[in-house]
Amino acid sequence: MTRPRVAVTVGDPAGIGPEIVEKALRDPLVTAVCDPVVYGPAGAGAFEPGRLSAAAGQAAYDAIVEAVGDAMAGRVDAVATAPINKAAFALAGIPWRGHTELLAHLTGAPFVAMMFYADALRVVLATIHVALADVPRLLTRDRLERIIRLAARELPAFGYARPRLAVAGLNPHAGEGGLLGAEETEVFVPAIDACRRDGIDVTGPVPADTLFVRAARGEFDAVVASYHDQGMLPVKLLAFGKAVNVTLGLPILRTSVDHGTAFDIAGTGTADPGSLVEAIRLAARLASARAAAGGAR
Secondary structure: OOOOEEEEEOOOOOOOHHHHHHHHHHOHHHHOOOEEEEEOOOOHHHOOOOOOOHHHHHHHHHHHHHHHHHHHOOOOOEEEEOOOOHHHHHHOOOOOOOHHHHHHHHHOOOOOEEEEEOOOOEEEEOOOOOOHHHHHHHOOHHHHHHHHHHHHHHHHHHOOOOOOEEEEOOOHHHHHHHOOOOHHHHHHHHHHHHHHHOOOOEEEEEOHHHHHHHHHOOOOOEEEEOOHHHHHHHHHHHHOOOOEEEEEOOOOOEEEOOOOOOOOOOOOOOOOOHHHHHHHHHHHHHHHHHHHOOOOO
């Protein structure tokens, strides 16, 4: 089988992206599974490490646009991205605050979700880069249903033929029957019941303080978390530096690191490429599996 070509974007060139890309591309775990293609500014060294700038934000954006265009055209088989800086994007006048929202726009995907994938735990986020105060308003029955259905449809590609899903409640003790919040009874239960009626193996809402322990012990294949930090805390506790950010719902394969631009250590040579190595390996694995299946999603 032809080795997959994986586009690797350097992210914000003032962050640790260029360093971890260079290290990852020399890693035998990467060179054994794919042919990486790097996307980024020709003069990455022209950007001062750790310095926030509009120019760096624009360079990161341009690399993403080019890599996604090549993926959509079939010139590369997957995209793995190093971290961007949201403030640099804002300085450059770029309206998207993260890869996920930008990738949905570039590919025309109608509905996407962010999943963090690790051997220890898989977490799908129902909401991502929004203020915590906005989460209850955004967690509608329709949105929750669509997230659950998307996870059930996409997880078989990761080796879970009939994924066992669980949904974390929004409130403490999953609302305690309405005593600690009405969202679980008014939004979560109807959404979960509708998905169950269609044959999806989904449990919930489950109190978040015990659910992630149960999932890490193997009871569930993936957890749907209500908001960013609810899902990210357990992932980073169990697998920081080894977890992979995957965008579900795109017409292309895209993976990324589980960390940010780390301006505080940019240029020191101490950045750990482990998460990017895992992101490239997972992208290559998914691309090879898709090719073996004849390109079908």
